[in-house]
Amino acid sequence: MDQHVTLPVDDEGRVRRRPLVAELMAHRGEALVITGLGSATYDVAAAGDHDNNFYFWGGMGLTAMTGLGLAIAQPQRRAVVITGDGDMMMGIGSLATIASAAPDNLAILVLDNERFGETGEQMGLSAGVTDMVQMAKGAGFQKAATFATEAEMRELPDLLFSTPGPVFCVAKVAPGNDARVLPSTDGAYLTRRFRDAL
Amino acid sequence: MSWSEDVFSVLDNHQVSTIATVPDAGLSHVLSLCEEAPSKKVVTLTTEEEGVGMMLGLWLGKQRGALFMQSSGVGNCINALSVMASTRCPCAMLITMRGQWGEFNPWQVPMGHATQPVMEAMGVYCYSVEQADQIAETFDAACGLAFNGGYAAAVLIHQRALGTKVF
Numbered sequence A: 001m002d003q004h005v006t007l008p009v010d011d012e013g014r015v016r017r018r019p020l021v022a023e024l025m026a027h028r029g030e031a032l033v034i035t036g037l038g039s040a041t042y043d044v045a046a047a048g049d050h051d052n053n054f055y056f057w058g059g060m061g062l063t064a065m066t067g068l069g070l071a072i073a074q075p076q077r078r079a080v081v082i083t084g085d086g087d088m089m090m091g092i093g094s095l096a097t098i099a100s101a102a103p104d105n106l107a108i109l110v111l112d113n114e115r116f117g118e119t120g121e122q123m124g125l126s127a128g129v130t131d132m133v134q135m136a137k138g139a140g141f142q143k144a145a146t147f148a149t150e151a152e153m154r155e156l157p158d159l160l161f162s163t164p165g166p167v168f169c170v171a172k173v174a175p176g177n178d179a180r181v182l183p184s185t186d187g188a189y190l191t192r193r194f195r196d197a198l
Numbered sequence B: 001m002s003w004s005e006d007v008f009s010v011l012d013n014h015q016v017s018t019i020a021t022v023p024d025a026g027l028s029h030v031l032s033l034c035e036e037a038p039s040k041k042v043v044t045l046t047t048e049e050e051g052v053g054m055m056l057g058l059w060l061g062k063q064r065g066a067l068f069m070q071s072s073g074v075g076n077c078i079n080a081l082s083v084m085a086s087t088r089c090p091c092a093m094l095i096t097m098r099g100q101w102g103e104f105n106p107w108q109v110p111m112g113h114a115t116q117p118v119m120e121a122m123g124v125y126c127y128s129v130e131q132a133d134q135i136a137e138t139f140d141a142a143c144g145l146a147f148n149g150g151y152a153a154a155v156l157i158h159q160r161a162l163g164t165k166v167f
């Protein structure tokens, strides 16, 4: 991230997700991006629709594994998963599958608002004693870290788009739902569009 | 040639390069053939629904995958299969049945009984096979339906074809 960029924070100093994602996506280059249902899909769509974005609208828990399939199928391209804590926790066992498959071109970013934002901001498990980064390390990820401040988040563009994978990043972000920016909900269209753009 | 070798050839003919699985005894031979083949990658899953998500990722990346599992694992895949229906992603599945004819373990029976209805409710075309020499040709047809039509299609290998597990 450029040194001069200042990410907006809430009154408790937590980075806001929408501008964070916009800043990260500005560094995407040729990356292929898969987003988890709910706010992650809206955040990435808000940063600008792209033929090589695939947005989940359902299938909670599957986003990271779709990232693994994509990374295996396109070993020369960077595959990046951007998802929520609820989606990642539902598929948390997939971290073991991914670490064992060990794709060097896959990075996962969890936008951890510690809540089920989409369904009314009920507190999630990562708000409590559960630490997804420790789970990722236990699953076998060598590169897994939490990013809580803007200064720490300056490392995210490199980690997401160029550091050899598999990479697992949890960005602690402010709660609160931003305006919904809705990409197409037509899954068959999104799939064909993505493939045609490769 | 055993059915496992024939199924391996079917995978080759359909250019399937990645197999995702939670293993079952009946699948062990075809899985080891895949593991030994330089043209194929076997991904061992934590739970079967992950494999459904992975089929979509492979397809988005213009590769072809197949999913091998025991019938119990179908129960783990229900909501994930909604993604196949919504995206028209090909999903070729080879499923070894438990809980049917001669089943020793009664805990296998409820899911074995529900396997085909549950998959059909999720839009998966199911082909049950009772004879070992029909497994590969049926899987070939299922792969054709999946990859040429954009459907989820499963071959259910009946316990009659595999022999029942005894303890």
Ligand SMILES: Cc1ncc(C[n+]2csc(CCOP(=O)(O)OP(=O)(O)O)c2C)c(N)n1
Binding pocket: A036, A037, A038, A039, A040, A058, A059, A060, A083, A084, A085, A086, A087, A088, A111, A113, A115, A116, A117, A118, A119, A124, B079
């Ligand atoms: C299997 C399943 N269970 C529950 C839901 C309802 N649901 C939709 S989005 C969501 C919360 C997602 O939380 P998270 O991934 O953290 O997203 P964010 O907080 O960024 O919105 C839930 C529970 C669902 N769609 N599917």
Ligand SMILES: [Mg+2]
Binding pocket: A084, A085, A086, A111, A112, A113, A114, A115, A116, A117, A124
């Ligand atoms: Mg959340």
